[in-house]
Every structure is written in C-alpha cells, then in structure tokens.
Amino acid sequence: MSVLNVDFEGGEVLRPGAGLEVGCLSIAAGRIRAEPVGRRVDVSGFLVLPGVVDAHGDGFERHVAPRRGAMPDIGEGIASAEAELAANGITTGVMAQFYSWEGGLRGPDFAAQVLPAITAERDVLVTDLIPQLRFETHMLDHFAALPGLLAEWGVSYVVFNDHLPHDRLAQGRRPKALTGQALKAGRNPEKQFELLLDLHANGPKVPAALDRLAQVLAAQGVRMGSHDEHSAQDRAEWRARGVHISEFPETEAAARAAREGGDPVILGAPNVSRGGSHKGNVSAAELVRLGLCDALASDYHYPSLRRAALRLWRDGICDFATAWGLVSDGPARLLGLDDRGRLAPGKRADIVLLDKATLRVAATLCAGRVSYLNGALAARFLA
Template sequence: MQAEQVLNRVRLVLDDEVVEGSLVIREGHIADMDTCSSQLPGAVDCEGDYLLPGMIELHTDNMEKYFQPRPKVAWPSRQAALAHDAQMAASGITTVFDSLSIGTVEMNSMRTQALEKMHDALLDMQQHGLARVDHRLHLRCEVSHPETLATFEKMAESPLLGLVSLMDHAPGQRQFVSLEMYRTYYQGKFGFSDPEMAIFIEQQKENSTRYSSEQRRVIAARCQSRGLALASHDDATLEHVVESREYGIRVAEFPTTLEAAEASHRSGMAVLMGAPNVVRGGSHSGNIAAAELVRRGVLDVLSSDYYPASMLDAVFRISHMDDGYSLPQAVAAATRHPAQAVGLTDRGRLVPGLRADLLRVRLLDGHPLVQRVWCAGRQVH
C-alpha cells in the first residue's frame, strides 16, 4: 500500500452535496479533503470523475453461482469465493454481507449441501488476506423449515456473522400472496406436475404453521442477546411490521406492499429494495416497484441481490428519476444507510478519519462506469 495517495480533480459526493476538489488517502483512511485542486506533482488526475464511498451490500446470494456454475457442477471452494470477490470489487462494492441460506425449501439444494463450504471459503479468504474487499456473513433463516434453528445454532458463532434475516416463503403470504405466482415460480423451477405441485403447497403450508412462529421468536431473541443486526423479509401487512418492530428488526428487506414499506420506514427500520427492481422497472414477483418507494421517499437501502453490477446503475437511475433522489441521497442508499443499519461506523461516507473505501465513477452516455476501486486505501480494481 502506498504511504499516501492524492486523488485530484474529482467530484466528491458528500452527504448533502457534490463538490469538486481533491482527496488524500493515508494509511488506509481518508486523511484530508479539499475543494481546491492539489498542486502536488504526484497527484492522480481523475479528470472530473465522481468519487463515491465504496458501496455496502447487505444481501447478495451472488457467491452461490460460482460454487455451482451449472446444475450438479460443484466448483472448488477457494477459486469460487475468489471469483465472487473479484466481481464484487469490479462492481464497486467494498463491503459485502454474503447471504447464505439456512433451511431452503428447494429440494436437494446446493444451498444446503454447500453451506459450510461457502462459509469456510469466506473465512479462508479473509484470514489469508486473499480478499479484495471486506466480507461479512448474512444468515438467511427460512423459519418454516424444520431444521433451521438447529443449523442456525451451529453457524451463529462465526466471526464473520453480522446480519441475520428471518424469512418465510410459504405459499399464500408475504412474497407469494398469489398462489398463481407461487405455482408458476416453483413449477418452472422444479418441473412439478399439477398433482405434485398441490402436494408441495400443502407441505409448505403445514411446515409454516408448525415451525415459523417459534423459530422466528427464538432466533430473534438469540440475535438480540448477541447484538446482531436483524432483518425481516417480504413484510406485506401492518401486522408484519408491528411484529418486526417487536423483534428489534433494523432492516426491512424487500417489503412487498407500499403499506408495509411506509410503515417500516416510519418505525425507523431501513427499507431495503433490490437494485435489479430499479434497473428492470419492477419486481419479478409482481410486488411493489422500488421506483415507487423512491417517489414516496421511503427507499433507504439498495441491494444488488442477484446481480452485483445493478447497484451502481440503480444509484444513478434513481438520481435521474422524476421525483427521484438527489445524487447524494441516491449514493447514501448504497453506502451510508446500509452502514448505519448494521452498525458500521467506520465507512460509508467521504469523511476524514473513515476507511478509504472509495469508488471512482465516470459517466458515459449517462451510464456509470467503474474506473477505480479502493478498499481500506488499497486499489483493488
């Protein structure tokens, strides 16, 4: 790592404004900023590009596709994790909470089979200094699955763990209020016949009735006692929001209705929506569009979800929307707000003293292109 780097002629995206100037990186941190150009001969001319804080991803299952690039094809763990890590860096994401699922409803899922391998690969990558960016663990707990609590207890002591979400993908509620959408999704995924699909639906409903409430309550209590950030998933009603608030939820992931999103925002939970929803112009499940939450001023956090490059694209799209956010507000949804939601106070803003997690961006025909990425002052892309 260089002792000092000076980034000159940049447009600094601050909390409330964009200003032209320069920024100094020293010993992995932002040492200084100025609204004047630097005259130092070694300063890097950034040619008027934007300089953003490195983006913070709270929810992505992107790593899974590297561990299983094709059905029934398992890839070596370290290589898979490093390929995922490189894509995060190239997308401008400098802190990532990798989402690993516990208790998936998918039959013979690689998520279950490779859970420990994915976790151990993340830990290996961090401990050996191989990672370009900072990786944390997000455990996604399917509370309607019989084995979720037991598996959570095994994983809860991981030094990487920083976020836990509570999910119930049973039919007829939350993400799948529409049974027709549920049938379409899972019949397409598993190739069920109509009779097989009917049996699957009844089994999932039964599991939800039997396990969800108790496992949700116990896992939430465990997280509160350990100071772990909690997220809800697919809240759809005011009753869901009230329950989430009682459990100490900090992040409302993917609320499915405007009613739930507005109530979550009012109650102090950070409303998280998928950047692909913004880029595609709507939800693939037919739920509330992220752009509508922007217009209402209740979208707090962006997540790339399943497509890492979508995050930066979404930031600039919502800053160009009619009735959208200013650029500093849009950038905050991918930087400052997710950091605050999970208690990371050392990053997410361009402020002297914070980590030099930085992203240099150039616009080409209105499209943001990543030019350089720094994580803790080290150039990683």
C-alpha cells in the same frame, strides 16, 4: 496489494452535505485525510465517490456453482465473485446464502460449504465480505442447531424468509414449479411434495418458535432482518421479535410501517433499474420518491446498484448525493458500519471513481487498497 498514500486531484468529489465539487481527496494508511499526503494522481474527468455498500446480494451463486462439479473449490468461486463486486464499485458486500428446504444450492449442506468459505476468504481478499444466512422460517427441526452453526461459520447476520407456496399447499395442490425444483435438489417430486406439506403444517408452531429463536440470536449479537413483508402487521410482528431490518417489502404499507417504527428499509436495485418489480410488487423507485428507503441492494445483479442510483438521479427522483447515499452511506449505517459510506476525514478509504463521460467504474479502492483499476485511469495511477 499495498495501501495507497495519494492525493486524488482534479476530480469531482462527493463530500458529505456538499454534493459534487472539484477538489482534492487525500488518503493514507487506509483512511481519508484532511491534509495532502504527497503523491499526486490526476483524476480530472472522474467522479470520486464513496464505495458502494451492498446490503444484500446472492449473485455470487453462479460463481460458486456454475454447473455441477465445475467449481469444487468454493473459495475460488468466492474470489471470482469478489472480482465482480470490485468491478462494479462495491467495497463492502453482504453475501446472502440460503438455508432452505429448496435444497441444492440453497440447501443446508451447501450453506455449510459456502458460509465458512466466505469467512475464510474475507481475510485474504480486498473487498470487505459479510456473510448473511437466509433462513426459511418453517424449518422447525433446524432451529435448535442454528445458533451454534452461526457461531461456527462466523455469521452474525440472519434474514428470515418464507418461500413456501402456502395457498396451494393449503388446498393440497402441487406447486407449479414442484418438479423442476425437486430435480434441481436431487429429490423425487413426490417426496418433495410431502416435504412441503409437512413444512406447511408447521405453520401454527412457527410464531412462538421464532420468538424464542430471535431471543437467542439477539443475545448472541446477531443482526436480524425479514424478507418480503406484505403488510404493516407483518412488520409489527417482526419488530416485536427484535427483527428490525425490512428487506424488500412488497407493499407501500409494509415499507411505511417500517419507517414509522424506526426500522431501516432495503429495496432491490434491479427493481429501480428495470422500472418496476418483476413480481408485480410496489415500485422501488416510487418508495424512494416517498422517502421510504434507506438502502438499495444488488439482490441478484451486482451492476444494478450503480445503475439504479444513476437512474434515480437522471429521472429526477432525488439529487445525486441522495441517490448515491442509498448505495453507500445508507446501507453502511443500517449495517452498523460507521467507518465507511462517506468521504470524510478519518473514514475508511473506500472509494469508487466513475468516468464522468460514461459513468462506468474506472477504479475501486477498499481501505486504500486497489481492488479494481482499468483504462486511462490505470495509466495515471502508474505514471
């Protein structure tokens, strides 16, 4: 797909610091230009917005492994997922792949297939894809190999998780979902229970091991975050290791501790669009209201990013520019992507156009290349 050199005229453009205003947005050679470039496209009736930057999403799992054996070519699954990203206005997508004791789609062997495929496909697809590894903290036997694997797979973003059911394991009780989880991973449930007990027993050794691992990864230039923090103490411990991104804090106290420490906070867009957490955690919309959010992420549902930004605006929690900034400029900044997230001269031409009547995605452009285009707007592009 060639790069467009066009002037989008008549639409409502979201300009930095100015909000929506009818005007012209010009792009050429993959960048936003200050002056018209020549070819006009009428986009009246559409909102012209910065492309969506998804700071964390694992919704691609159903594309790379819909059913056992249905997608033997992981690259084709990534390409299919990229089409869904584009259809939802996403121009940069962090694809979060588990490296977990859970096994199956979340196990180390599958990560070894998916992450290199993301790195390979990003060079031929339009949407900018960023691989992220979600690493389970109690897998001590895997710590030594991790830095080398990240380098081999082209991964420079790691988020630490701990999904072990520690309360039940501490009592020697079987987790409720053990049997189903074991069968999904192709394991005997009793062997799975033994594995979880062994991992839980690693607990006293984990903090010091994480200290050393984080130091190695930081020297390697790896961006690091932590997932599902419950308290201010949790955030302080991760910050001390140099792990500065707080993904999906479960309480206001954890989110506030991140903000007061200068650490960016990512919240789940599905939490906003549904009106609350499905796990009973703090409301993401309330944290946005309190100013404790830097970015929204798709989590497991790509359409929720656009829908969440619009809901925040419609519910009066914040103005349109602020709401859209949580899915564009905010995530771009926390990912260190200073070349996108705003419609300003010199920035990448990462753009999404929404039909003003329906507020659905009509077109998506990444660095001036069309990744998605439909309906009446497509006819205008081709006229």
